[in-house]
Amino acid sequence: MESVQDRLVEFSLEAHDLYLNKTVPHLEGPPEPLQFYRDWISPNKPCVIRNAFSHWPALSRWTPKYLREKIGSKVISVAVTPNGYADAVAGDRFVMPEERQMSFSSVLDIIEGTVQKTGVFYVQKQCSNLLQELPELVDDLEPHVPWMSTALGKSPDAVNFWLGEANAVTSMHKDPYENLYCVISGEKHFILLPPTDRPFVPYGLYQSAVYQEQDGGSLDPSGPSGPGPGALPAVPVSPASLLHSESWRDAVPSISVVPPRPAVPRLHRSEFLV
8 A cells, every 4th residue: 555655646746747837827818729628628737717708798797786686586596504614524424505595685685794694605506507597697698608618519517606705615526527617706716636636635424414594593514423324425624724734734644745736726807717
């Protein structure tokens, strides 16, 4: 086993030395599809693309006032957690958010701070919630990005709309598909690890649970705890711990000689992350 770990360490080091960037590069415009596939998609390398959707009306239209007028009465799915971590390990369980049905205006009231509620509210439902729940907003953008669809040879499987505050955090995970993120307002921080560092990510098996609002207003996990059938693989550490080598060494004491070296891009308004 020690020999296997040594080879994995060497593999990660060589990948970082040979082709992985220490920072996420920026492109100053939409790429040609073939070049984009060759330079970024095929080698599994991220990049930030600027000036690629400046023609979208959403950049100027999507203010709280506009959204209230356009879709304020629409009832949407909202994830609610006590600390902003949805689909995350808490104690000995993998806890999913409580899902509430609320009007869009009610969510804006909470995020803007005009209404006080316990918990962190995050519009994060996937499965193409933009097209399914908020079709009124489709005319404000492109439901598929032409150069990306051409590069992949297909239209997107899902087009999602996310809205949250600074405390809303996406837990550490891996996706089996390509992602294209765009920021209309505000900014989003990402912590990215290359596939070659996957052996250093600690996974455990956890029973699934769901946050539920209690009579006193608190949000507590409801569901089985401890080992048992139906346990799910999940990462028990916060993504932020990757930025602090000592925290990561504590989490993975057996492979602490080469802590992962994550890329940490900040995605600002009018930028894509691929």
